[in-house]
Amino acid sequence: MTTPDASSALPAAWNPADHEQELYRGWVDAGYFTADASSDKPPFSIVIPPPNVNGSLHMGHAYEHVLMDALSRRRRMQGYEVLWLPGMDHAAIAMQTMVERKLAEEGKTRDDLGRDAFIERVWEEKENISGSIADQMRRLGDSVDWSRERFTMDEGLSRAVHTIFKQLFDDGLIYQAERLVNWSPTLQTAVSDIEVKYEDVDGELVSFRYGSLNDDEPHIVVATTRLETMLGDTAIAVHPDDERYAALVGTELEHPFLDRRIPVIADDYVDPEFGSGAVKITPAHDPNDFAIGQRHDLPMPTILDEQARIVDTGTQFDGLDRFEARKAVCEALREQGRIVKEIRPYQHSVGHSERTGEPIEPRLSMQWWVAVESLAKRAGDAVRDGETTIHPESMEPRWFGWVDDMHDWCISRQLWWGHRIPIWYGPGGEVVCPAPGEEPPAGYTQETDVLDTWFSSGLWPFSTMGWPDDTDDLRKFYPTSVLVTGYDILFFWVARMMMFGTYVGAKDIAGLHQRDAAVPFADLFLHGLVRDEHGRKMSKSRGNGIDPLDWVKRFGADALRFTLARGANPGSDISVGEDHAQSSRNFATKLFNATKFALMNDATCAGDLPPREDLTDADRWILGRLDEVLADVDAGFESFEFSKACEALYHFAWDEVCDWYLELAKVQLADDALKASTARVLGEVLDPLLRALSPVMPFVTETLWKALTGGESVVVAQWPAPSGEQDGSTGPRDEQAATRIDDLQKLITEVRRFRSDQGLRPGQRVAAKLTGLDEAGLADERHYLDALARLDPPADDFTATASIEVRLSSATVLVDLDTSGTVDVEAEKRRVAKDLAVAEKEMATTTAKLGNEQFLSKAPDHVVEKIRARQEIAREEIARLGAKLAALGGA
Missing domain, CATH: 3.90.740.10 (Valyl/Leucyl/Isoleucyl-tRNA synthetase, editing domain)
Incomplete structure (x- = not known):
């Protein structure tokens, strides 16, 4: 419950760097991100596309992580048992190249060390650098289960690699042959x-x-x-x-x-x-x-x-x-x-x-290969049969184009760092593949090549959960719910996972037959590339890359996250620049200031809302809009249209809550009869708004939500649903209230525009007489108009020196103003001429449509009638504005 001085719990201003790391440590220490395989909650699981252990997170990684985190945080709030499993890839070529480069600086080669000593050196380098990515993930706010972090060459995953190699080899799906390959002379x-x-x-x-x-x-x-x-x-x-x-x-x-x-x-x-x-x-x-x-x-x-x-x-x-x-x-x-x-x-x-x-x-070379025909067919059929759904659907032809015409896969690499191929050769040319833990025959020597990194990462969805053992994690969280990855590796990684997942599932290994589907993930969400603000691909050569951690330092993690999520739609590239990040930072500040204002005015989430009849039009309007926005947000998340969800929240928060409702609420808060109910509505709006924003902007919403509600954490709060889906008192949208507030906004906007055009000072009050308020249904809203448009009631000797007409939904309101000689005639002429041009364009558009016989024959009657009504309004506006312009001495 909010205390009277709840706003004092908030800092004077929102500075992300002062709070984000402490908040994240608190979430981890509280165990919010640790999944419980014994839970009776419905499961939701994502495995992270493992970044290279020797690298750092670039903007593409940050983009991907934000989307996965938003999905995970929302499902956690919806009551799911969420596992977002982190880990890293051993990056065979990249790691070996990096270590060999360091050896060269020391005047040595890998041959000088020998295979065992070289591999030991790589492990040392891995331990020295692997923590940097984890630190970056924490800075982004990733809600991963750190207790389950995996590495593609840890003991369990190495056993999984050996196990599936053995199964494929025994099934005749792995073979050795001389074929043409891509050969790197430098890496050999x-x-x-x-x-x-x-x-x-x-x-x-x-x-x-x-x-x-x-x-x-x-x-x-x-x-x-x-x-x-x-x-x-x-x-x-x-x-x-x-x-x-x-x-x-x-x-x-x-x-x-x-x-x-x-x-x-x-x-x-x-x-x-x-x-x-x-x-x-x-x-x-x-x-x-x-x-x-x-x-x-x-x-x-x-x-x-x-x-x-x-x-x-x-x-x-x-x-x-x-x-x-x-x-x-x-x-x-x-x-x-x-x-x-x-x-x-x-x-x-x-x-x-x-x-x-x-x-x-x-180069023609003797290599190890996977025969992919049967495996690729299963991967294709899984999508055809609906076991896995690709988002966007437009990517399906690309998927089928690859898997239906896939060539056998070269899986051997002439490297030392990696999973060594578990094949042993006998003195007489014998070839054997012992099972994991089984000793090869005496006198046999092991294959020197290692496996392609994509081989081990292809097992990632189930090897990370303990396969080939029959584990609690596998039974609870496999198949995973969704894979989030870039469309650019649809073939190279996703196809491998689908082939191995359907192969293992089809063999009923380790209890996987108990799953509903033999696929590694139910949904496949493919995101696009992150491009710079000019739409160019980010690259080192262009010098246009953006370090996501630099943006975290400068703008805050919430700003980075919202910028990326706001542009995310299935399969589409996004363009980002500093202006976008600054805009998102301003949005976080706007939320902070709005919540602080509400708390300073005793906003509360305690108790029931007043009866609907006791609420004002403004209250009923904003509560109705909240319901509509929450429905839009849910629809956006469910279809992986993050942009749709974020845009809905942004414009509701900024344009409707902050720009309009808070201004209307200030008028109500000054009225003792409305103060308590307005404070309660403020809490009723901000609470679900902050919860709905929290999957994308977890840090600022955590701070604000706890101050507003006194709750434990927004991370484990209930996901907000439209009032029709829960026991609430807001009820359905009040169409009359919505219409009146829409008319009020239009009227205030037009008066403000007139004032701006005339150069009136923002705080300067102007006497005004309004005609038509009763007909427009706004007679009871005059006090809002006076407060927000800086108008005063007319005196007995009122003399109008200027006037504007505003067409509303059911009537036209005439505003006569006494500007005491401040009217700029030329500015007014320009304003009226601009409005006249808009009306003339509308007249031309509607006339063209109504003169199109093909359109009239095909369009429904109600559509045609709507266009005729628009044409009539345009005709009236042209006559009215033309007359006004003539009166001002216009052309």
């Missing part, structure tokens, strides 16, 4: 597609000649931007229907540098309209060439080693790196007279390593 490992970024580069297109240098003898001209790969050519391909080369198909041409002849083959892949209509085929170093090589059973010699140096060609180019070899091969071809065209600049797309920035080398 295969890398995943997501770690390859394509960008246009300026290269050179070189055309050279295979076969005879005599135009009358067999020859073919081909062109390439990667001339060094011709050392690995094993065919020249032309289109089967290309008459130019029909006689050459099936023949062989000499290779300029190798002691072998290469065949001319026909394949539909070749575009006869591009270039010469013939292409060189290097199966071991180009994805398209590899496919052609498979179709035609071509040899696939690898001519680049792990560091992208030419090897095993028996030519003078062996030992050169790929770029040196490109120049040397060109010069050698020129000396032979085989360069048939001038080398010309050519811009083309080249894949680059995200980690090192180097061009990726397609």
Whole structure:
């Protein structure tokens, strides 16, 4: 219950830095975020997309965390047992690269340390840096269950990785094969597609000649931007229907540098309209060439080693790196007279390593693979059958496009840091995969490669809850309720989780058959990217990245959170800048000042509301609007339209509560007969408003709500519902009160606008006579008008020097004012002319619609009648304003 001096519990002003960290520690210490698997409450669970252990949270992470936190906090208030599970990814390539860079500064390599010592060094680095992300999450206000924090290489998750690898291997879904992969010469490992970024580069297109240098003898001209790969050519391909080369198909041409002849083959892949209509085929170093090589059973010699140096060609180019070899091969071809065209600049797309920035080398390599056909089918069917719902629905075609045409997944990496592949090789070439805890046969050696990081993170929804054991957490919280992640990793991470989740669920392992669905999450909410205020993607190269912690320091965590949530809709990118953050900070200040004002005027949440008949129009209007806004907020959250929910709350709080109701309440608070009921309505409005805002702005609302209500914490308060859904006394919306307040607002706004146009001082009171208040139903609202528009009742000798007309819902009110010669005629002419232009535009719009026969034939009668009414109003306004402008001496 609020005490008379409750406002004194609040600081003089809201300075987030003085309160946020202390509030967060209090929430954690109280156990508000710790989930209870034995609870009989309905479960709600989210697992955090694990950030890289060696990184820090960027604005994209902050965006994602705010959305997950808002969902979690709301469900907690709705009475759910909420588990928001935190953790981090071991980030194999990133961590290994970082440690190797540090070793290089010490003049060492990983080989100098050896595998075991190197891994120990990485663990040390992990322990030194992993706490920074957790600290950042606390600064953001993440309501995660810290008691369940996980790491993709902790003991439990490592056992889960080994377990599912064994199951997939035994089911024949993991195999070893020589295939083309993305190869990083700097890291000397295969890398995943997501770690390859394509960008246009300026290269050179070189055309050279295979076969005879005599135009009358067999020859073919081909062109390439990667001339060094011709050392690995094993065919020249032309289109089967290309008459130019029909006689050459099936023949062989000499290779300029190798002691072998290469065949001319026909394949539909070749575009006869591009270039010469013939292409060189290097199966071991180009994805398209590899496919052609498979179709035609071509040899696939690898001519680049792990560091992208030419090897095993028996030519003078062996030992050169790929770029040196490109120049040397060109010069050698020129000396032979085989360069048939001038080398010309050519811009083309080249894949680059995200980690090192180097061009990726397609390379044929022996790797471990997951056969994805059956797994991908289950992942696709889960969405088709409605077990998992994608938000927004428009992303479904993209999902099906990937999972329905997925290629086998390369899961091996030539690294030391990571989950070492649990395969052992025997002295006679035997291959075994022991179960977790089972010793391999004596004399066997383990595979040196580690697993792709996406393999372990693909298990994240259930491995973090104790799988493969049958745990209380799994039984309570799996499948998870929703996955919140970016659409940019829909394939790379989400698809992996869906494949593994449906695979494990289908096998009825560890009690998962008791779940209603064999999917890792019921809802998949895909958010967009965070862009700068100009709509550009944030990047280091542009220098337009924003550190979310910098905004927390400058504007407060609530301002950062509200800025991000206010722009969030499924699948859509958002643009943010400092102006947005400052606006959100101003909003927090507005809430603080409004609540402090209410408390200074004895606002309370104690006791019942007065009977409806004892409430004023202003009271009934604001309570009705509160119900409508709470319904909109619920609808927004349920559909993951955070922007809709936040916009509804922002405009209600700022535009209606602060700008209007508080001003109307000041008039009522000055009336002893209305003071108590107004104070009670203030509490009735601010209490649910603060609770509804708390999932997005938890810090300022916690402070204000506790001061207002005396409650324990807004974190565990009940989620507010419209009065029709609870035992309240506000009842349905009062349409008459809403109409009168809407008319009153319009009337006050017009008078204020007139005053502003005339240059009257804000506090200057003006005598005014109002005609038409009774007809408009506003006779009892005159005191509000006088107070908010600074009007005085007219004296007996009142003489009007200016007037304005305001059309309201049921009547027109004429306001005659005695401005004592202060009227600026030119300003008034401009104001009337502006209103006249608006009326003329409305007249043109409605006339055009009513003159459109197609519209009239299709539109419902009530729509047509509404437009006719608008046209009539516009016609009257044009006549009235035109006459007024003429009276002012206007054109």
